[in-house]
Amino acid sequence: MSSQTTPKVQIMKGATPNLSAATYQIHDESHTMGNALRWMLLKNPHVEFCGYSVPHPSEPNIQVRIQMYDEHSSLEALLKALGDLDDLCVAVGEKYNESLKAGEFERWVEKS
Amino acid sequence: MDVNPRRLVGVTAERATHVSSTDFPGHYPNEDHSWNLSQFRQNLKAEVQRLSNRSIEFDIVGVDASIANAFRRIMIAEVPTVAAERVYIFNNTSVVQDEVLSHRIGLVPLNVDPRNLDMKADVEDPGTDRDTIIFRAHILCERNPKAPKGSEDPKELYKNHEFLSSHLVWQPAGEQASLMMKDIGPLNLNIVLAKLRPGQEIEMELHAVKGVGKDHAKFSPVATASYRLHPNIVITKPIPMHRAEEFKNCFAPGVVVVDRVKKVVKIDPKGMRNDTVTREVLRDPEFSDMVQLSRIRDFFIFNVESESAYAPEELLPEAINIMRGKIADIRRSAESLLSTGGDNGGDVPMADP
Numbered sequence: 001m002s003s004q005t006t007p008k009v010q011i012m013k014g015a016t017p018n019l020s021a022a023t024y025q026i027h028d029e030s031h032t033m034g035n036a037l038r039w040m041l042l043k044n045p046h047v048e049f050c051g052y053s054v055p056h057p058s059e060p061n062i063q064v065r066i067q068m069y070d071e072h073s074s075l076e077a078l079l080k081a082l083g084d085l086d087d088l089c090v091a092v093g094e095k096y097n098e099s100l101k102a103g104e105f106e107r108w109v110e111k112s
Numbered sequence: 113m114d115v116n117p118r119r120l121v122g123v124t125a126e127r128a129t130h131v132s133s134t135d136f137p138g139h140y141p142n143e144d145h146s147w148n149l150s151q152f153r154q155n156l157k158a159e160v161q162r163l164s165n166r167s168i169e170f171d172i173v174g175v176d177a178s179i180a181n182a183f184r185r186i187m188i189a190e191v192p193t194v195a196a197e198r199v200y201i202f203n204n205t206s207v208v209q210d211e212v213l214s215h216r217i218g219l220v221p222l223n224v225d226p227r228n229l230d231m232k233a234d235v236e237d238p239g240t241d242r243d244t245i246i247f248r249a250h251i252l253c254e255r256n257p258k259a260p261k262g263s264e265d266p267k268e269l270y271k272n273h274e275f276l277s278s279h280l281v282w283q284p285a286g287e288q289a290s291l292m293m294k295d296i297g298p299l300n301l302n303i304v305l306a307k308l309r310p311g312q313e314i315e316m317e318l319h320a321v322k323g324v325g326k327d328h329a330k331f332s333p334v335a336t337a338s339y340r341l342h343p344n345i346v347i348t349k350p351i352p353m354h355r356a357e358e359f360k361n362c363f364a365p366g367v368v369v370v371d372r373v374k375k376v377v378k379i380d381p382k383g384m385r386n387d388t389v390t391r392e393v394l395r396d397p398e399f400s401d402m403v404q405l406s407r408i409r410d411f412f413i414f415n416v417e418s419e420s421a422y423a424p425e426e427l428l429p430e431a432i433n434i435m436r437g438k439i440a441d442i443r444r445s446a447e448s449l450l451s452t453g454g455d456n457g458g459d460v461p462m463a464d465p
Contacts, residue, residue, distance in 0.1 A: 008445035095158035
């Protein structure tokens with residue numbers, strides 16, 4: 001696999017010098033992370049625009065375009081979104097485990 | 113159930129309305145929709161509804177479709193399982209060709225907990241007891257000398273006339289027998305892999321490895337992993353009693369309750385979740401403006417069937433862990449960009465964006 005040589009995240013040509021607008025290429029990811037990340041980035045009020053694309057279906061890359069208001073850094077917005085997405089995952093996992101532990105659901109037996 | 117109209121996706125006779133979510137900063141003037149963890153936790157619900165030995169139904173309420181979809185996609189394509197990857201055929205005189213038989217064997221779900229195995233670093237690596245499970249199969253079909261006369265049943269005429277998944281026998285390698293592994297074999301022992309006739313023989317060795325569904329569907333731990341949005345049905349004008357039965361039959365069983373004593377037709381809030389929102393009711397000219405159909409945009413009813421060594425209730429936590437792993441990978445790499453000051457000169461192998 002080329003994953004040892006290809007960096008996970010790259011900034012693509014054409015980004016502004018202060019990174020207030022940049023496109024990030026994320027290697028070995030798909031709509032799974034692309035759409036979730038796009039949503040979390042759009043939850044940031046400093047983000048002017050965010051969109052992602054899968055440039056080619058047989059290449060395992062996504063590109064995330066981020067444009068910021070007031071010369072904020074898109075890289076910092078990306079890191080914040082990743083952190084928030086992680087918090088979200090923890091919250092969903094905790095709630096699910098609570099419900100599973102409480103055991104207040106219907107149980108039934110399914111035959112193979 | 114009174115639902116905030118902003119959460120509803122309208123279902124009309126010809127189209128769906130208000131499909132996109134609007135909970136973004138800047139969408140509504142003077143409202144703050146930026147990410148807020150404590151508020152998210154308050155609105156979030158994740159409840160198991162039904163659980164069997166093979167499948168689970170649970171609700172996740174208060175998340176965006178992109179998040180629910182990420183969990184669904186990870187359960188299908190990125191939660192690892194163990195499946196036969198290499199088949200070494202010493203003898204196969206059955207009518208099923210080697211490559212077809214190998215493919216069928218690859219698809220057999222195996223009862224091997226993937227958490228006990230390592231992922232092979234490279235498919236070409238020779239394999240160790242930490243990353244490979246070996247099975248053997250040897251079966252020879254013979255005539256049954258005691259078959260009743262005139263019988264045409266292959267079960268009576270022949271011995272071993274079917275090559276079944278139960279004929280795959282685990283060969284513990286290295287430390288495997290002493291480790292936590294037990295009951296290793298196919299999950300279903302009655303899968304017919306090939307049919308045999310007297311004199312036909314199959315002898316083979318299988319090497320099963322850990323893999324993910326995006327590489328090959330045989331590694332997918334689920335038979336189905338899907339979600340649907342919770343239906344929301346509101347009766348806006350009283351339904352005439354003489355047509356109550358007709359109205360009831362426009363919906364799935366248990367959705368509509370007809371109270372003959374009080375002479376009212378109501379929607380059962382618990383039964384509502386089972387409706388399929390067929391819009392049959394909108395075809396009736398009288399009913400069509402007495403009811404409003406919709407779905408709740410952030411109310412996901414998941415249905416997951418495990419077809420692997422995972423118990424069905426373990427699949428979502430596994431998916432969440434994998435998602436967190438992916439986030440950590442991206443974050444590590446993005447943080448290293450931070451230290452280089454986002455220097456993007458010379459490090460871009462791609463063409464113009």
